[in-house]
Amino acid sequence: EVQLVESGGGLVQPGGSLRLSCAASGFTFSSDWMSWVRQAPGKGLEWVANIKQDGSEKYYVDSVKGRFTISRDNAKSSLNLQMNSLRAEDTAVYYCARDLGWGEWLDPWGQGTLVTVSS
Amino acid sequence: SYELTQPLSVSVALGQTARITCGGNNIGSKNVHWYQQKPGQAPVLVIYRDTNRPSGIPERFSGSNSGNTATLTISRAQAGDEADYYCQVWDSSTVLFGGGTKLTVL
Numbered sequence: 001e002v003q004l005v006e007s008g009g010g011l012v013q014p015g016g017s018l019r020l021s022c023a024a025s026g027f028t029f030s031s032d033w034m035s036w037v038r039q040a041p042g043k044g045l046e047w048v049a050n051i052k053q054d055g056s057e058k059y060y061v062d063s064v065k066g067r068f069t070i071s072r073d074n075a076k077s078s079l080n081l082q083m084n085s086l087r088a089e090d091t092a093v094y095y096c097a098r099d100l101g102w103g104e105w106l107d108p109w110g111q112g113t114l115v116t117v118s119s
Numbered sequence: 120s121y122e123l124t125q126p127l128s129v130s131v132a133l134g135q136t137a138r139i140t141c142g143g144n145n146i147g148s149k150n151v152h153w154y155q156q157k158p159g160q161a162p163v164l165v166i167y168r169d170t171n172r173p174s175g176i177p178e179r180f181s182g183s184n185s186g187n188t189a190t191l192t193i194s195r196a197q198a199g200d201e202a203d204y205y206c207q208v209w210d211s212s213t214v215l216f217g218g219g220t221k222l223t224v225l
Contacts, residue, residue, distance in 0.1 A: 035214060037162075045154075045162065045205050047214035059212045095161055103209045105152035107164040107173065 009113030022096030029077035033099035038092035123217035141206030
């Protein structure tokens with residue numbers, strides 16, 4: 001069974017940092033793109049970033065460029081999101097998802113981890 | 120930048136057919152994917168590449184895509200279909216979601 005489990009969420013002050021992780025199992029992690037998607041409370045889905053199989057290509061939504069960094073460790077089947085200079089508007093549930101690549105879909109998704117940016 | 124437009128809400132009577140639209144400039148030239156999200160749960164893929172159903176998704180769910188509109192159709196709507204539905208495409212190296220549609224089954 002394909003499974004994605006996020007961790008690392010929590011409460012952080014504005015300007016602070018947080019590192020999210022996503023543990024993957026049940027598929028060949030190194031064969032797939034991976035994405036992070038977030039959802040602010042009561043709002044819709046917003047794609048945050050994705051990364052190619054070998055980490056050679058990374059893309060970000062404009063609002064997080066220069067602050068967030070996506071990375072992966074294929075040996076550990078792990079996806080990460082380093083979030084710096086956090087703002088109140090970054091408050092959201094963050095999901096990791098297997099990304100089938102250019103033009104394709106996201107499936108499956110993890111259960112999400114909540115990040116709250118507040119003083 | 121490319122935008123996807125969905126109605127905020129759609130209502131359907133129990134057992135009837137619901138249609139949720141996703142508008143975008145020449146969206147018919149793109150692959151459109153649809154997700155269902157129930158309260159407190161992660162999104163679930165229900166349609167990929169415009170018309171394809173993943174295994175485990177009922178045949179009642181179908182999709183189409185032409186011109187400037189993609190449509191998710193839910194036939195014989197059930198109470199369990201109440202959820203938020205999102206369309207998704209790729210554009211210029213980024214993943215885009217529509218704003219989401221809340222489906223209410225009356």
